[in-house]
Amino acid sequence: MSALLEVSGISKSFDGFKAINNLSFSINAVELRAVIGPNGAGKTTFMDIVTGKTRPDEGEVRFGETGKSLLKMNEAQIAREGVGRKFQRPTVFEDQSVADNLTMALKADRSPFSVLGWRPSSVSVARVAELAAEVGLSDAVDRRAGELSHGQKQWLEIGMLLAQEPRLLLVDEPAAGMTLAEREQTTSLLCRLAESRAVVVVEHDMDFVRRLNCKVTVLHQGSVLAEGSLDHVTRNPDVIDVYLGR
Numbered sequence: 001m002s003a004l005l006e007v008s009g010i011s012k013s014f015d016g017f018k019a020i021n022n023l024s025f026s027i028n029a030v031e032l033r034a035v036i037g038p039n040g041a042g043k044t045t046f047m048d049i050v051t052g053k054t055r056p057d058e059g060e061v062r063f064g065e066t067g068k069s070l071l072k073m074n075e076a077q078i079a080r081e082g083v084g085r086k087f088q089r090p091t092v093f094e095d096q097s098v099a100d101n102l103t104m105a106l107k108a109d110r111s112p113f114s115v116l117g118w119r120p121s122s123v124s125v126a127r128v129a130e131l132a133a134e135v136g137l138s139d140a141v142d143r144r145a146g147e148l149s150h151g152q153k154q155w156l157e158i159g160m161l162l163a164q165e166p167r168l169l170l171v172d173e174p175a176a177g178m179t180l181a182e183r184e185q186t187t188s189l190l191c192r193l194a195e196s197r198a199v200v201v202v203e204h205d206m207d208f209v210r211r212l213n214c215k216v217t218v219l220h221q222g223s224v225l226a227e228g229s230l231d232h233v234t235r236n237p238d239v240i241d242v243y244l245g246r
């Protein structure tokens with residue numbers, strides 16, 4: 001299968017400290033991948049580099065069939081190219097309904113010119129219903145986002161990201177603060193989303209990663225320490241030393 005994202009030999013230092021150290025790995029176009037690693041392993045910096053928030057000192061980040069360099073693009077261009085990022089804390093418009101939040105996300109997808117005269121069309125109304133269904137919020141479309149549970153807010157935000165039709169979705173610690181039932185629903189949501197796009201989940205919670213049942217990349221000191229199934233990487237003595245054995 002061809003790679004959608006190809007990170008090769010990237011390094012990034014902050015005040016002489018190498019947060020990312022000659023990091024290389026790739027993500028397929030249709031794949032669910034978990035990225036784990038101890039505190040300070042470079043997980044956030046990796047996401048910052050892919051989304052254009054941080055520039056690496058060296059290396060290359062290529063995206064799509066033609067291998068476009070993401071390093072030549074700014075954050076907005078990278079998002080338009082099809083990279084969506086879900087931060088840990090949900091950032092929905094609390095006073096607006098679920099439907100309005102999703103409608104705004106669809107609107108954000110438009111060019112600046114079409115936004116000027118933009119009105120919800122029957123197409124966007126149908127798309128909002130589709131997005132709500134995709135993230136399990138069909139019954140909550142008319143509710144104020146502020147009234148939703150923490151898990152539902154996270155799903156709403158994922159729905160808002162889906163409005164942009166990302167090809168790669170980077171999700172930061174989706175299980176944090178969720179109830180067990182919400183975690184289970186989030187697992188199935190992420191697995192479903194990864195049936196038609198690339199989804200990279202950065203997560204500390206091993207139980208959650210186990211449920212994702214996908215390939216795992218372990219980062220340590222800014223490089224890949226191990227890669228494979230969760231069972232494979234958790235048997236690796238280096239991984240046990242630096243991460244699990246703590």
Ligand SMILES: Nc1ncnc2c1ncn2[C@@H]1O[C@H](COP(=O)(O)OP(=O)(O)OP(=O)(O)O)[C@@H](O)[C@H]1O
Pocket residue numbers: 014015018019037038039040041042043044045046
């Ligand atoms: N802007 C910055 N300035 C200075 N140091 C930074 C900066 N960003 C990250 N670092 C350092 O780089 C290292 C890697 O940080 P990063 O946040 O990428 O790790 P992480 O794997 O996401 O950790 P955590 O699991 O704690 O979120 C850390 O030692 C951190 O202190």
